Amino acid sequence: MSKQNPMEPPINYKDLYDRGKYEELSRLCEDRGKEKPSAETDQQKVAAYCEAQLWWIMAQLKLTAVPVGILAAPLQSICDEVVRLKRTGSQHAAQLSEFCAKLIGDLTSKLSDRLVTIPLLERGLELSDSLGAKLKSQVVSALQAEENKGPLERRQNAKRIEYLKNLASRIEKIKPAPPAQTGQPERQPPHAATSGNRTRFWPAILLLVILVTGLLWLIAPWFSRDRSFYARFVEDFPEGEPLLPELERTRKFSKLDAIYYELNEQTRSGEKKDGTSLSGTHSSEIENLSARSALSQSSVAAKVPAREVIDTSGPIEPKELSDTQDQGPIPIDNGTRQEKVNSAPPHNPQFVDFKEPRQYQVMVETSVMSRPSLRGKELAQLNPGDKVQVTGMEGYWLRVKSQKGRLGYVLAQDTEREGDF
Known part of the structure; x- marks a missing residue:
């Protein structure tokens, strides 16, 4: 505020702030703002109180002794007082409004909690339209954060979402002041003037490339026509004929295999196929074939085994023996076969009951089971040297009897009968 303003204190707040005396400025503002004037008092006293409080907040921002989030509460209270001054038409309201708007902008830049910044910016928007853009970005970010939440959280925050949407619509209605008209056409930047031509230039380049x-x-x-030259070189001999390899006429391998097999059979059996001797042309042909196709001979010998000879010189089976074998199954003798059918299988031996109890001694540590199976319930634990009374045997298990008359089963391999060792 200017020095001509009657509300200017004897010591200028700005002078202390510019010299960096923030602690002195804070104490001075605290002395000037001890008592808050009522609304019915002079507007000049209310304006002086608001100015002292605003400079105190400025000093605290520099001292960093008070958290920024706590400073938002007194700042919002001072903004409410400035709004009342503005509504009553006070002459100090305009300067205080700009001061509040600047302080709100600085304070919200250091805060990240939208629950604090949005109400503060909303109050500051009533003092200055310069906070509209910042408030709009905060509201849009808050709405996006609410939309990313789950359905349950959105239902719980329904009132806050509605408040943010109403605030966004209010901000949209605030129009910035139009720029002053100078009477001259607005000059576009060079890149804007050429943007349309550049857009039309790209299709032309694409068409040219096509x-x-x-x-x-x-x-x-x-251009790709074959223009190469070919040269053929042939070496001529005195006879005037080119050099060609000499090939000996041979038969197919399949026919050679058949001929070899047929001749081999005739040689092994010593018989003549057509009544003539194998000497002469056939012998020479065999020697010629054997010299040329050693590999073919080995493969044919491996694939064509010798004929199997069955010995039929043994005695003929007598008719009496064949009649005996055709009579059917042998009859059961004295019920032996029936006993084998009714007997228990080897893996499930029957129980053998001793007529008199026998004394056994435990050789290794073992367990007394509730039934003759390892899956039974363990009843007791026996140590080497313990003696048990055995009343019977079931497979690999001994049935033992305790002194109280309880029955159990012990593996026979873990015990020895007394007198056997």
Whole structure:
């Protein structure tokens, strides 16, 4: 505020702030703002109180002794007082409004909690339209954060979402002041003037590339015509004929295999196929074939085994023996077969009951089971040297009897009968 303003204190707040005396400025503002004037008092006293409080907040921001989030509460209270001064038409309201708007902008830049910044910016928007853009970005970010939450959280925050939407619509209605008209047409920047031409220039370049590609594709066959020269060199002999390899006429391998097999059979059996001797042409042919196709001979010998000879010189089976074998199954003798059918299988032996109890001694540590199976319940634990009374045997298990008359089963391999060792 200017020095001509009657509300200017004897010591200028700004002078202390510019010199960096923030502690002295804070104490001075605390002395000037001890008592808050009522609304019915003079507007000049209310304005002086608001100014002292605003400078105190400025000093605390520099001292960093008070958290920024706590300073938002007194700042919002001072903004409410300035709004009342503005509504009553006070002459100090305009300067205090700009001061509040600047302080709100600085304070919200250091805060990240939208629950604090949005109400503060909303109050500051009533003092200055310069906070509209900042408030709009905060509201849009808050709405996006609410939309990313789950359905349950959105239902719980329904009132807050509605408040943010109403605030966003209010901000949209605030129009910035139009720029002053100078009477001269607005000059566009160079990049804006050429943007339209550049947009039309790209299709022309694309069309040119297509035309050049098509032209190259049409004339490519003419350039790629085969212009190479071929030369053939043939070495002529005195007879005037070229050098060619001499090939001996041979038969197919399949026919050679058949001939070899047939001749081999005739040689092994010593018989004549057509009544003539094997000497002469057939012998020479065999020698010629054996010299040429050693590999074929080994493969044929492996694939064609010798004929199996069955010995039929043994005695003929007498008729009496064959009649005996055709009579059917042998009859059961004295019920032996029936006993084998009714007997228990080897893996499930029957129980053998001792007529008199026998004394056994435990050789290794073992367990007394509730039934003759390892899956039974363990009843007791026996140590080497313990003696048990055995009343019977079931497979690999001994049935033992305790002194109280309880029955159990012990593996026979873990015990020895007394007198056997």
